[in-house]
Amino acid sequence: MxxxxxxxxxxxxxxxxxxxxxxxxxxxxxxxxxxxxxxxxxxxxxxxxxxxxxxxxxxxxxxxxxxxxxxxxxxxxxxxxxxxxxxxxxxxxxxxxxxxxxxxxxxxxxxxxxxxxxxxxxxREYSLAIVPGGDVETLQELSGVRWVMLSDTTMPHRTWNGLVADLRADLSPHWVRFISETALAGTPVFHVKEIRESLTGMVEIEHLSENTLGSLNPNEAYRELKHTLDWLSALIALIALLPVFAVISLLIKMDSPGPVLFRQERRGYRGRAFKVFKFRTMIAMQPATGGVAKSDGLELARDQARTKDQDMRITRVGRILRRTRLDELPQVINILRGEMSWIGPRPEALVLSKWYESELPFYSYRHIVFPGITGWAQINQGHVSSVEDVNEKLHYDFYYIKNFSFWLDLIIIMRTAKIVITGFGSR
Structure with a gap:
């Protein structure tokens, strides 16, 4: 030992x-x-x-x-x-x-x-002991840790790496004393919610309070520094990528008729609408004309804004661009215009964002930071479109906002590079 x-x-x-x-x-x-x-x-x-x-x-x-x-x-x-x-x-x-x-x-x-x-x-296998009582029953379903459910207070502290308890629960005096003695012995004590977030990379959305999300305003100094670095790096990237842009543009024109760039109105920083730029990866479609009921037209707009599995609208070149994420490159223009960041919650189409806001509480809170070309939800979940999946995506977005830092951004950059090679989550 x-x-x-x-x-x-x-x-x-x-x-x-x-x-x-x-x-x-x-x-x-x-x-x-x-x-x-x-x-x-x-x-x-x-x-x-x-x-x-x-x-x-x-x-x-x-x-x-x-x-x-x-x-x-x-x-x-x-x-x-x-x-x-x-x-x-x-x-x-x-x-x-x-x-x-x-x-x-x-x-x-x-x-x-x-x-x-x-x-x-x-x-060494990382192990955590669980104090019974409160919201701890589902912890053992999480992988990556050897869980030890305690039945009494006699187990020595050195047999596990940390102690987990629901510190908001009404625990008996002997368990409270045991938790205090464990902390005094130098063994880390964690609140159940803290551990669940750490192992899943997701923040539980219960209510928009400081207890749930930490500070409601992310680190202002880092946000300003990041915004400046985003602009400078986007300028360098745009100059360096001009030959790549020319080749991709030519391939898109040869593959199918229509414009090279796809523009779509999306919800951005602090809820402002902006037009995002991407390489077109689908066949060019004409917008719906008159003769359609308002409710049907809204449903049609939502349907067209979502990308489905094996979507038949995707072109041959478009499928390659989506898999390698090269279709996202023109968004350096959005970064230069101060509308996006390299890293942040993915901006949704305006029609979808309005729909999600009406269905999901706190959805608009994700706009408190600049949207990004890649992000924490993208590297963990991939592309989603249904309300149920978007609700899960919110947990990832809120985790990013709560832990908004250089270190988390660095992880996202490195894992994005791996995803570009594997094509994870593309549609």
């Missing part, structure tokens, strides 16, 4: 990575070059590699606590980012470094942390 704790400790993992990824490659080179440790270039490389490992390790630990995250998947991209930043700093500062040692260190740290992750799963 003591050896496993040492193995999983912060110091063992971090210093082991620094030793293997920075010092060990240098010792290998020492065999062929006796003066390697007297070289300022090599010393710069060793210090830089250690700094990149430390930054990557802290970043990985911070991201790994976000629900739905498989920590193993992010080892390579996170350390690739940290080593890329290191190379960029060394280049801009004109500091000499050894490429061979740096590259060897990068691959060594990848192997090290993948090995740590594999052995950690064999040594």
């Amino acid at each position: 003591r050896s496993s704790k040492l193995f999983l400790s912060f110091r063992f993992q971090l210093f082991g990575a620094i030793l293997i990824a920075s010092v060990f490659p240098a010792f290998i080179r020492q065999i062929f070059d006796n003066d390697i440790f007297s070289s300022q270039t090599q010393i710069n490389t060793l210090i830089g590699t250690a700094a990149a490992i430390l930054f990557g390790y802290l970043l990985h630990r911070r991201i790994a606590v976000i629900p739905g995250v498989k920590a193993d998947f992010y080892i390579i991209p996170i350390y690739a980012i940290s080593f890329y930043i290191l190379v960029l700093v060394l280049f801009l500062a004109r500091i000499d470094y050894t490429r061979v040692t740096l590259i060897a260190g990068f691959f060594a740290v990848i192997v090290w942390f993948h090995g740590i992750a594999a052995l950690s799963r064999r040594i």
Whole structure:
């Protein structure tokens, strides 16, 4: 037990990575070059590699606590980012470094942390004990945790990683005392709702109160910073993607008659309507003309605004564009116009948004942040259209708003890249 704790400790993992990824490659080179440790270039490389490992390790630990995250998947991209930043700093500062040692260190740290992750799963299974009483009955249906339902207060605290209780329930005095003693012993105590949100990545929508959603206004400073970065990155992306736009436009024109771009009125930030730009992926359709009852016309508009499974309106090129998400690229124009963000709740067609608002309480609250090309609901749920699915999507959107941060956005970016390759959720 003591050896496993040492193995999983912060110091063992971090210093082991620094030793293997920075010092060990240098010792290998020492065999062929006796003066390697007297070289300022090599010393710069060793210090830089250690700094990149430390930054990557802290970043990985911070991201790994976000629900739905498989920590193993992010080892390579996170350390690739940290080593890329290191190379960029060394280049801009004109500091000499050894490429061979740096590259060897990068691959060594990848192997090290993948090995740590594999052995950690064999040594320790994350377990949570449940205090009976209140809204805890459905917890054991959630995967990813070994649940221990307590029957009395005699079980020692060290047999599980944390304690879960419905802290709003009317618990008996001996359970309240047990919860207090568990917290004093250093074992984390969680409220049932907190754990459920953490494991599902969804916020339960009960009532629009501070207890349900945290602060009703997301971090204002981060929102402004993100909006500025969105605009700058969209400008660079638009210039870089112009050749891609030209090729896709040509393919769309060759595949079917109609305009290259599809424009649709959607609900955006703070409920404002705007026109979203996408590459056209469906056959061009004429809007319904007169002779249709108002109620029938509204139902027809809703039906046309939704994309169904195996929708026959999708063109051959359109199907490829949808699967790869390339049809979303023209929305960089919306970002430049200040109407959208790269990341946020997906904007719905105005006709659908009005329908959902009439059917679902608190639906309009999702407009408190800028809508995005990708988002938390998209990477977890994919495309939806029915009211029931949209209600579930709201739980994901509210989780994003409640945990609005750089860290969550970083996770969404990396998982979106994976989804572009796999085509998850496309229609």
